[in-house]
Amino acid sequence: MTFAALTAWQAWAVLIGAAGLAAALFFIKLRPPRILIPSLSLWQRVLDASTELTLWERIRRAVSLVVTIAIAIVLALSILRPSRIGGAGASAHGRTLVVLDSSWSMSARTRGRETRWDRAIAEARRIAASSDQVAIATTADGLVQGLTDDSVLVESALARLAPSAFGDTSWPTVSGVQSVHFVTDGAVPHHLDRSVVIHSVFEPVNNVAITAFDVRSTLTGGRRGPDSQVGTAYLEIANFASKPQTVHVTMFRGKGKIADSNTNLAAGEAYRQVVPLARQGDPALHAHIEAPDNALDVDDDGYAWIARARPLSVFVVGEHTEWIRRLLTNDPDIRATFWTPGTYRDGGQDVTIFDRWAPPTLSGQPALYFAPPDDTPWLAVPGDSAKDERRPRWDFPGDHVVLRGVDPVTLRIDRARNCESASRVPIARTSRGMPIICAGESSDRRLVVVGFGPAESNIATAPAFPVLVANALEWLGRPANRDLSLRPGLTPFVGPARITRDDGESVPLTQLPASSFGVLAAPGLYTVESAGARNTIAVNATDPQRSNVARTTLGAGTNTAPPRNPLERPWWLACALAAFVLVFAEWWTWQRRLTV
Amino acid sequence: MALRFENDFLKKLEYLHVVSKRALAGQNRADRLSPKRGRGLEFADHRPYAAGDDYRHIDWKAYQRLNRLLLRLFDEERDLSIYLLLDVSRSMAEPAKFDMARRIAAALCYVGLAHLDRLTIIPFGDDLGRESSPGRGKGRIFRVFESLEQLEAGGPTDLRAACKAFAARPRQLGLVVVISDFLEPGAAPAREPAEADRVGPAVRDAIGPQAGLKILRTIGHDVFAVHVTSERDRDPGVFGTVRFVDVETGEVREIEVTPRLAAAYVKEAGKHADALEHFCGRYDIGYVRADAERPFEDVILRAFRQGRFLA
Numbered sequence: 001m002t003f004a005a006l007t008a009w010q011a012w013a014v015l016i017g018a019a020g021l022a023a024a025l026f027f028i029k030l031r032p033p034r035i036l037i038p039s040l041s042l043w044q045r046v047l048d049a050s051t052e053l054t055l056w057e058r059i060r061r062a063v064s065l066v067v068t069i070a071i072a073i074v075l076a077l078s079i080l081r082p083s084r085i086g087g088a089g090a091s092a093h094g095r096t097l098v099v100l101d102s103s104w105s106m107s108a109r110t111r112g113r114e115t116r117w118d119r120a121i122a123e124a125r126r127i128a129a130s131s132d133q134v135a136i137a138t139t140a141d142g143l144v145q146g147l148t149d150d151s152v153l154v155e156s157a158l159a160r161l162a163p164s165a166f167g168d169t170s171w172p173t174v175s176g177v178q179s180v181h182f183v184t185d186g187a188v189p190h191h192l193d194r195s196v197v198i199h200s201v202f203e204p205v206n207n208v209a210i211t212a213f214d215v216r217s218t219l220t221g222g223r224r225g226p227d228s229q230v231g232t233a234y235l236e237i238a239n240f241a242s243k244p245q246t247v248h249v250t251m252f253r254g255k256g257k258i259a260d261s262n263t264n265l266a267a268g269e270a271y272r273q274v275v276p277l278a279r280q281g282d283p284a285l286h287a288h289i290e291a292p293d294n295a296l297d298v299d300d301d302g303y304a305w306i307a308r309a310r311p312l313s314v315f316v317v318g319e320h321t322e323w324i325r326r327l328l329t330n331d332p333d334i335r336a337t338f339w340t341p342g343t344y345r346d347g348g349q350d351v352t353i354f355d356r357w358a359p360p361t362l363s364g365q366p367a368l369y370f371a372p373p374d375d376t377p378w379l380a381v382p383g384d385s386a387k388d389e390r391r392p393r394w395d396f397p398g399d400h401v402v403l404r405g406v407d408p409v410t411l412r413i414d415r416a417r418n419c420e421s422a423s424r425v426p427i428a429r430t431s432r433g434m435p436i437i438c439a440g441e442s443s444d445r446r447l448v449v450v451g452f453g454p455a456e457s458n459i460a461t462a463p464a465f466p467v468l469v470a471n472a473l474e475w476l477g478r479p480a481n482r483d484l485s486l487r488p489g490l491t492p493f494v495g496p497a498r499i500t501r502d503d504g505e506s507v508p509l510t511q512l513p514a515s516s517f518g519v520l521a522a523p524g525l526y527t528v529e530s531a532g533a534r535n536t537i538a539v540n541a542t543d544p545q546r547s548n549v550a551r552t553t554l555g556a557g558t559n560t561a562p563p564r565n566p567l568e569r570p571w572w573l574a575c576a577l578a579a580f581v582l583v584f585a586e587w588w589t590w591q592r593r594l595t596v
Numbered sequence: 597m598a599l600r601f602e603n604d605f606l607k608k609l610e611y612l613h614v615v616s617k618r619a620l621a622g623q624n625r626a627d628r629l630s631p632k633r634g635r636g637l638e639f640a641d642h643r644p645y646a647a648g649d650d651y652r653h654i655d656w657k658a659y660q661r662l663n664r665l666l667l668r669l670f671d672e673e674r675d676l677s678i679y680l681l682l683d684v685s686r687s688m689a690e691p692a693k694f695d696m697a698r699r700i701a702a703a704l705c706y707v708g709l710a711h712l713d714r715l716t717i718i719p720f721g722d723d724l725g726r727e728s729s730p731g732r733g734k735g736r737i738f739r740v741f742e743s744l745e746q747l748e749a750g751g752p753t754d755l756r757a758a759c760k761a762f763a764a765r766p767r768q769l770g771l772v773v774v775i776s777d778f779l780e781p782g783a784a785p786a787r788e789p790a791e792a793d794r795v796g797p798a799v800r801d802a803i804g805p806q807a808g809l810k811i812l813r814t815i816g817h818d819v820f821a822v823h824v825t826s827e828r829d830r831d832p833g834v835f836g837t838v839r840f841v842d843v844e845t846g847e848v849r850e851i852e853v854t855p856r857l858a859a860a861y862v863k864e865a866g867k868h869a870d871a872l873e874h875f876c877g878r879y880d881i882g883y884v885r886a887d888a889e890r891p892f893e894d895v896i897l898r899a900f901r902q903g904r905f906l907a
Contacts, residue, residue, distance in 0.1 A: 032837040032850060038687035038829055039779035040842040040849050042868060046860045047851070 015076050022072030026065050064586070071582045078575040094178040095147055096131040098124045099171075099196075101184030102138040104488075104541055106163040108185070108295040108549040110203045119201040120183040121158050127181050127199075128154050137172035139190075140164040140489075147174060164488075164521065186554030187546050202552040206241030208291035209547030211270065213302030213540055215277065215285065228332065230279040230308045233258075235287050236272050239265035240548040248290040251275060253306075254282025279332070283309035283536070284502075284525055299547045303525050303538040311335040312477045315365075317344045318355025323460035327469060334473070350477040350533060353469075356453045366446045366476035366533055368469070371417065371453030379421070379449075388451075392416045392430035400427040402439055402448055402471045406464045413459075417451040424449060439475075446533070448472045478535045488539055491520050497530040599702050599741045605893060609703060610734075612906040613711045616676055616771050616818050642666040676713040677770025679817070680704060681762065682744075683824075685721040685753035686843045687779050692888040693826040696895070697775045698744045700822055700886060703896045704773060705740040707906060709733055714770075715740070719747055722754035724761045752844040753780045755808030763815050772812050775822040777829060778805040778872055781845045806875045813879050820882035820905055823872060827889055830865045832858050 037043075100106075106117045128134040128151070136145040136157045141164065145157035171190075182192060185202040192198070217231045239245050244266045251259035259275050277285075285304040294300065311332070316324050317339045328336035337349070341357045351366050358372035358379070372379050374387070392415075394408040408428070419438040420426055424447070426435030436451040450468075454460040459468075493499070493516045499507035502525040509518040520526055520539045528535050541547075601609075645654055645665035658666045680701050688694045701717065708715045712732050717740065719725035728743040730736040755776065762772075812819045827833065837852045851857070869885060876883035882905050886895045900906040 032839045033834075034839045034841055034848075035834060036841050036843045037832075038690070038777060038843060039781055040840060040845075040847055041779065041781065042829075042861060042864050043840060043849060043851060046857060046864050 011080050014080065015073060018072040018076040019069045022068045023065065026068045067582055067586055071579050071586070074575040074579040074582070078573075078579065094131065095133045095135075095176055096127060097135045097137060097172070097174045097177040097180045098127050099180065099182045100124060100136070100138045100161065101182070101188075101190075102140040102161065102164045103188055103546055104163050104296070104298045105185055105187035105546045105549050106201070107298060108205050108207065110205060110295075116185045116201045116203070117163050120199075121161075123183050123199050123201065124158055124181075125154075127183075135174045135177060136161075137174075138164070139171075139184075142170070143172045143174060147176065184554070185549070186552035187549060189553040198554065200552070200554050202554060204242075204550045204552075205295040206243065206245070206293040207295045207299070207547055207549045208237065208239050208241065208245060208247050208265070208289060208293075209296065209299035209542075209544070210235065210287060210289060210302040210540070211238045211299075211542050211544045211547060212236035213285075213287050213304055213538075213542060215304045215306050217308065228279045229276050230306055231277050233275040233277055233285055233287075233304060234272070235275070235302065236270060236542075237263070237265070237289055238270040238544060238547070239267060239291075240544075240550050241291075241293055242267050242550060243293070245291045245293060247271070249273065250288050252286045252288075253277070254284055256282070277306055277309070279309060281306075281309060283307065285538075295549050296547060298523065298541045299543075301523055302540050302542065303523060304540075305525060305536045305538045307478065307535070308333045312351065312473060313337070313349045314473065314477075315339060315344070315349040315352040316355060317341060317352060318357050318370075321355050323454050324353060324355060324469075327466055351473055356455070362445070362447065364445065367448075368472045368476060369447065369449045370459075371451065371456065372449065374417065379417075379419070388415055388417045389430055389432060389434045389436075390415055392432065392434065392436065394428060394436060395431055398427040398429075398437075400439060402468070402475050403427060403437070404471055405467045406471070407467075408464060410462045411457060411459060411464055412462075413452050413457040415452065415456040419449040419451040446476050448476065477533055487543065488520055488522060488541055490517060492517050493528065493530065497528055500527045500529075502526070599698060599744055601703070601706070606706065608893075608897060609706050610710045612707050612901075614676065614678060614704065614707055614713065614771060614906060615904055638671045639668060640671045641669040643669060676708070676711075677768040678704070678708045678713050678715050679762070679767070679770060679772045680715065680717045681758070681772060681774045681776075682717060682719050682747070683721070683753060683755075683774075683776030684719040684725060684747050684749050684751075686750050687753055687777055687781075688824070689749035689843060690826050690828060690888070693777065693824050693829075694749050696886055696888040696892065697822075697824045698747065699892050700775055700824070700895065701773075702737070702740055702744055703892075705730065706734065706737050709736055709740075714768075717743060718762065720755070720758035720762075721751040722757055724758055755780060755805045756811065757808075759808035759811040763811055769816045770818070771820060772817040773820045773822060774809065774812070775824060776805070777824050777826075778821070778868075779829070780805060781842055781847070805872070809876070809881055810879060813881060818882075819879075821872070821876050821884070823869060823883065823885045825865075825869065825885065825887055827887075831862050 100117075100120050102117075106115065106120060108116050110116060110119070124136065133147045133149045134145075134154055135143065135147045136154060137143045138161060141161070144161065145153060148154065171192075180193075180196045181199055182190070182196050183199045183201060184190070186200060187202075212234065213236070214234050215231050216234050233251065235249070235251065237247060237249065239247065244264060247263050247265055249259065249261050249263060250257060258277075259273070261273075263271050265271055283306040285306065287302040287304075289300050312334050314328060314334050314336045315338075316328065316336055318324075319340060321338055325336070325338060328334050339345075344359075346352075346359075346364055349365055351368065352363050353368045354363075354370065354372065356371045356373070358369055358376045360377055362378055392413055394411060394413065397403045397406050397408050413436070416430065416434070416436040418434050418436075420435040421438070421440075423442070424438035424440035426437070427439050428437035429435050438449045438451075440447045440449075450459075452459065459465050493509070497509065497516050497518075499509060499518050499520070501507060507518045507520065507526065509516045523539050523541045526537050526539060528537055642655060642658065643666070645667045649667050653667050653669075655666045655668045658664070682697060682701050684694075688697060705715050705717070709730065709732065714729070714732065716727055716729045718727045725747075728739075730739040730743070753776070755774070755778070809819055809821060832838075832853055835853050835855070835858065837850065839848055839850045841848050853861075873883045873885070875881075884895075884899050884905055886899060890899075896906070
């Protein structure tokens with residue numbers, strides 16, 4: 001027997017102490033109220049006459065004492081929660097590691113109305129009950145409870161676990177364990193050591209899932225305006241059931257419904273739907289499906305974000321900006337505003353392009369600087385580095401995302417300025433090593449400095465120009481990288497960031513110097529704020545492998561966990577209930593004066 | 597509390613008079629028949645003339661017919677001595693009960709004064725207190741009020757000792773009204789009739805308030821018992837564990853009052869009153885129960901008349 005955090009003798013001491021305390025309290029004479037009466041003689045006669053009731057009085061007091069002690073004991077038991085871990089027969093597994101498969105397929109409801117996860121928890125309890133010590137881990141969270149023989153710790157660990165709807169971490173290892181038990185439904189194959197005992201909670205059930213949902217860009221053909229098409233919503237649905245089902249599909253853009261249909265899907269059939277999206281409108285997309293035989297809820301919703309539904313606001317500041325105007329005014333995803341240095345006011349824009357002019361201090365917004373003047377204060381070159389270079393050669397494009405696809409060979413530069421500083425990292429250098437393109441990133445802003453301009457190069461006509469500008473605007477204006485895994489789970493972010501869910505709640509992040517990590521636990525839309533810019537990403541649990549809960553990768557020889565007994569409950573609950581009933585009975589007896 | 601009566605109530609009292617079951621000789625002339633023959637207005641009898649008799653009472657018409665000197669005798673109308681023994685022990689300290697007792701005493705005094713009876717108010721506890729005699733006539737009622745208002749409840753009760761002290765002094769026989777709750781510490785209360793018969797007269801008369809009443813009756817007084825009770829005397833009114841304190845002795849008794857025990861107490865209080873009434877009936881002692889919660893006028897005008905104490 002094990003108890004809370006107590007040894008057996010301590011627990012017995014607590015039980016005996018509780019019983020003794022209850023008995024002592026029972027015999028404590030409370031100070032009753034004093035009532036003055038004219039004479040005690042009448043009471044004397046009454047008490048003399050009622051002496052025959054003394055036996056009943058004694059019986060009543062004895063019963064009341066027993067009930068009081070019983071209440072104290074069951075209350076102590078309900079708090080201590082003794083269990084059979086480490087007790088008789090516990091050596092069947094010795095020190096055991098129980099690993100629970102926490103992929104979202106474990107949330108599938110079985111025909112008995114319980115989930116696979118409920119069955120896995122019950123199986124974990126059974127394993128723990130026959131082990132001397134047990135450790136608990138999940139495939140998503142890793143080790144959540146180290147080796148212990150305390151049933152309360154095991155219970156609390158099991159109680160706080162849930163299918164986490166995202167991918168696996170590395171397989172947990174605990175030194176000193178004698179056996180490893182893996183409780184899984186086999187939806188996702190795991191390469192396990194042969195010594196791992198697999199307990200299957202698989203039961204084939206029917207499910208309908210969204211297996212893909214995204215916004216795909218379309219060519220606009222130069223058309224602009226609110227009625228022009230910004231892209232298409234691509235929705236893919238699969239019926240992982242052994243029978244045909246009618247699936248009700250609805251799609252919302254913001255709060256407005258843009259699609260509502262019923263679709264008959266045969267067993268194993270997939271359905272694809274494409275919905276055109278107008279440029280004007282809410283950028284948030286939400287798809288939802290309903291089906292009569294649908295075991296999983298997490299894959300019934302899909303989310304997408306129409307990034308191009310909101311044009312990027314770009315300020316261009318300079319005296320002669322026609323060379324940039326021609327590029328930006330033709331892009332429907334950009335709303336460009338042109339300023340001269342005298343009229344420029346900072347604020348409200350997503351990105352600012354400074355053309356051969358720069359403010360005395362760095363802009364508070366993400367900014368792209370072309371050939372900033374030599375006397376720009378924040379552009380001072382450190383140390384004895386060369387300030388500029390005549391006819392430099394830029395042979396090799398860097399690997400920064402700003403330079404992705406930029407062809408430097410087509411560029412002819414007469415003079416380039418050194419853009420290096422402590423807060424900026426060179427991303428392109430001349431053949432002599434002088435930085436000519438630099439990028440800087442901090443918690444509140446990003447910037448790109450190009451050390452040459454149209455007056456000293458052919459950049460305005462070079463093929464590299466639109467690619468460089470597009471890359472720079474994308475990196476500056478939409479800092480959340482597009483290489484994110486859009487599945488729920490542990491997600492890395494470039495640089496420091498702040499993540500908020502669509503309900504406004506912040507996602508805790510682990511901040512590192514160059515990056516940060518956060519768990520996007522559930523599907524939905526998340527807003528990423530990084531380097532002074534804001535972007536929205538969609539996270540979806542679209543995985544045909546996990547959504548297909550009608551099949552398993554487990555072999556036929558796997559241990560099969562029995563369904564959970566509906567009456568199986570922690571027995572200390574019964575103790576607490578018994579205490580409540582006894583207290584109520586005692587109170588009711590006292591209240592009704594059911595005494596002699 | 598000031599003892600004052602409304603005029604209407606006083607008028608009603610004036611129509612009443614205290615009923616004595618026996619004709620007792622008083623000291624002064626009044627309007628109540630006495631066993632003495634004397635100078636009253638109502639003819640009673642003849643007797644032969646003896647030397648020294650008053651000539652004015654010779655019945656000359658009888659002498660003419662019978663040729664014998666006969667003296668006419670008249671019933672003499674005297675006053676009645678009324679002794680009001682008022683319990684001022686601590687058991688009477690409950691305001692409602694003590695106030696009811698004093699008001700009863702005051703009302704009886706007024707009835708007596710209105711009929712020129714001689715009144716003596718004697719407070720008692722375990723002994724007699726200072727007696728006060730207001731005199732004769734209705735106008736003395738205010739002295740009665742004053743003396744009653746000055747009384748305070750305190751000390752233990754011993755009706756037997758008080759009655760013995762009362763009997764020890766030579767007094768004109770009269771009507772003794774005992775106003776009390778008849779609860780005494782130490783002594784068992786009045787037994788119920790069947791039990792009283794079983795224990796025998798020696799035991800029965802030696803214990804409790806009966807002993808005192810019997811002393812008064814034995815020496816020849818006409819005795820009347822006014823049993824003042826309150827709700828607290830009749831019903832404990834509480835449940836659970838209670839520490840009861842006897843106000844007279846200070847004795848403490850912790851009792852868990854259950855519904856059954858409370859019912860037994862109510863029954864016992866009823867038995868106590870019934871036994872006292874039974875005792876009074878057997879010894880030709882008038883008995884009236886006056887509940888403190890009952891309207892005072894109702895007690896005087898109804899209960900006392902039904903008890904044949906006032907007519």
